[in-house]
Amino acid sequence: MVATRSFKFVILLLLCSLLTVLLAESAPNQQKDTYNYDEYFVEKTILKNAVSKGAVCLDGSPPAYYMDRGFGEGAQSWMIHLSGGGWCRDVRECQNRSTTSFGSSKHMLPFKFRGHFSNNKNANPDLFNWNKVMVAYCDGGAFTGDVETVDPATNLHFRGARIFSAVMEDLLSKGLRDAKNALLIGSSAGAYPAMLYCDRFSKLLPNTPRLKCLTDSGYFIDFNKNLQKGKGFETIYKALVTLHGSAKALPKSCTSRMKPELCFFPQNMQQYIKTPLYTIMSPFDIVQVGTSLGDYYNAIKQNNCSANQKKNLRELRLELLSKLPNASDTKSRGAFIDSQFHHTRLQSYWNPQNVSVVNNVTMIKAFGDWYFDRQYYYLIDKHDLPIP
Template sequence: MATTMMNVNAVLVAITLALLTCSPRCIYSDDQRLMVNMTLVRNASALGAFCLDGSLPAYHLHRGFGGGARNWLLQFEGGGWCNSIKSCLDRANTRRGSTRYMSKWEVFSGILSNNASLNPDFYNWNRVKLRYCDGASFAGDAVYKNGTSLLYFRGQKIWEAIILDLLPKGLGQARKALLSGSSAGGLSSFLHCNNFTKYLPSTASVKCLSDAGFFLDERDISSNHTMRSFVKDVVSLHGLEKNLDENCTASSLNFPELCFFPQYALKFITPPFFILNSAYDVYQFHHILVPPSADPQGHWNRCKLNPAACNPQQLNTLQEFRRDMIVAMGLSYKYSRRGGFFINSCFGHGQSESQDSWFAADSPRVHNRTIAEAVGDWYFSRRATKEIDCPYPCETTCINLIPSTQALLQDLRSY
C-alpha cells in the first residue's frame, strides 16, 4: 500500500512539474490538444489598427524551442470577406469582425502542432496564428462613418501592428520564416509575402505558403464574372488598391482589382512560394463556379453535396474548372525551381490546420506523399515538390470527398 501511494505521489509530482514548465499561455486538454491563449496588440491603436468594430487586433503565439527557437511560422486565419456596408456591419458583430467575440484560446494542430510526430518539420518553431477581423485578407486601409455607424477597414494596419509587436519577441532575429495562411488567410499570404521579407534579417530564409487561397478569376456556370464583381466591391470598399502589388497593378491599369486574385499577383512575388489547394475546392465550387445566383432552380444541389451524384455534364464542368486552376498557376511557375505546389483532388477547403489532412496515417497523399511531407521537403530543399493529383474520381486517399451536409452548411455560414 505504501509503495502504491509513493508511486501515485510520484506521478502527481511529475504532472505538476510538467504543468509548471508549460508556457503560462498554453494548456493541454484531455485529448492532448495544444490550446494557446490570445494576445491583444495593446499598442495597435497608436497605429490606427482596429478590427471592423474598433476592437484591438490579436494573435496567438506558442514559443519555439531547441533547434527551432529562432524559426518562425506565421499563419493567417481565414474566414471570407465582406463587400458592402451591410455585410461588414453584420460581420462586425461576430468573431469575424471583432476580437470581443473570438475564442480566447485556439487549438494549434496540423502545421501549428508542437508534436514532432504530428508536425515533423515545424513542431519546434515559434508558431503564430494571426486572428482575422478586418474582412479583406489583412489588406484594407479605410474608415467608414455616417454619423450612426463606424467601421474600420484597417487590415493592412493590423498586419503591420502584429508584426511590429512580434519583432522584439524574436521575429526580428529569425533565421528561418514561413508566412502561411488558409482560405482568405491563404490569400493574405499572396498579398503580404513580399512585404514580410522587409521586416526580417537579410540572412533569413523566408518563404510563403497558401492553403486554399488560390481563388480563381473564373466565370460561373452562367458565364458571369460573379467573383470578379465581388472582389471589385471588396477592393473599393476597403480602400485596398493602394496595398496591392504596384508592379501588378501597373500591368493591370484598367482593372487593378484583378491583382487581388493570386493568378495575377503570383509572378510578382519574389520569395519562394508554395501553393496547397484542392482542384475541387468546395468554397470555389459553391461560390465562384456555381454561386446561388447562377443556379436559382438548384439543379446543382445534389452534385454540391455529393460528387457521385453529379451528372456527366456537371462532372465535365468540374474537370474544366480543375484544368483552369492548373493553367492559372502558369507554366513559368510550374517549372520554377524555387516554387512548389500540392494540388490534390479532395472536395474540401483548407488542409494545413487539420491534423487529419496535414499529417496522419490516413492523410491524403499524392504520389505517396502527405501534405506535411511535401511542404517540408520544399521548405528545406530536400526534394522538388510539384505534385498534381489525378482527376476525380481516381483519388482514393481523401478522408472525406466532400463534407457532410451539416458540416458544409456550418462552414458556409462563416463566410
C-alpha cells in the first residue's frame, strides 16, 4: 500500500511539473521570464488530413505541431522536437488525459518558443535561425502506440506511432526534404521516441549532409529502491506495450532478445541506433529520483538529505553512469551529464544566464560543437550528490 501511494505520488509529481511548464509556455499574458531571450508564442498547426490515416490524439482529434520558419543561412536547417508529458498507463488515466492538451488538439493553446527555439543569436548562436518545430504530444504513449480498434465505450485512440508518421510526411512537403542540417529532439517522454525513430528520420532525409539526434532528460534507468521496489519504469513501459500496442514500433533486434517493455530503456536500445546521438541527462533528474527512490524532493531542495538518502543517490548516479553509451566513439555518441536536480533543460535553461556547465563547458557550447563536428564533447559532472 505504501509503495502504491508513493508511485502515485511520482506520477502526480511528473504531471504537475510538466503542467507547470506547459502553463508557463502556453499563457500569452504571463510576465516574461527574465532568464529567457526573445520568447514568443506560436500558433498550432492542425493536421486535419491525418485523421483519414488514423493518426489522431487520444480523443480522436487531429494531431498538431507548432512551427516557426527559419531565415537567412538557417532557412534549410530543421530541428524537430517531440514534446514530453508523461504517459497514461490505463484507461482511466487516458480518459482523464483526453480532456486536456495532453490528449486532444482541441485544448492546445499557443506555445511559447524560447531556449533552444530562441531567435536571439547571442543566446542561441548555432540554432537561432533554423526552422523550429515542436510536435504536440497528445497520445499518452510516447509516440509509439498503434491500436486499430477503438472501444466505443471509451472512444480512446492509441495512435502515437501514426502521429509521428503523419507529422513527418507533412513536414517533408513543407521543405524538410531539402534540409542541409537536421536534428530530431525529444524531451522527457519524448526523448525515447527521438531515439527510437532516429534512424528512420535519417532514412527520410537521404540527401541531408548533417543529421543527428538529441535526447533531453529521458535516459531513464530501471533502478528501484525502498518504496519503489517493483513499481518503477518497467511497470510504466509494460503498460505502454499492453494498452498502446507499442511493441510494433520497437525494433525486432531488441524485442527478439528481451521483453518489449525492456526495450524502452535507452541502455537496451541505443546500441542499435546508427545515427549520431547526443544525450543530455542528470543522474538526479527529478522524475528518475522520484520513480526510483520515492519522495526526496524537499530533502534535496532544502539540502537536508539523510545519510541513507545520500547513499541511495550516490548508488543511483553510479548506476546511470554505467548504463550510458560507450564514450570510446564520441563522434557517434556525445553526452552532457550534469548533477542538477531538474527535469528537461532545452526550453528553460538554454541561455547564457542559467545554462548548465560541466568542466567549464556550457551545455549550449558542448552540443553545438558536437553537432557541427567542431569538437566531440562527452562530459560528466563529478558531483556525487544533486545540486538543488
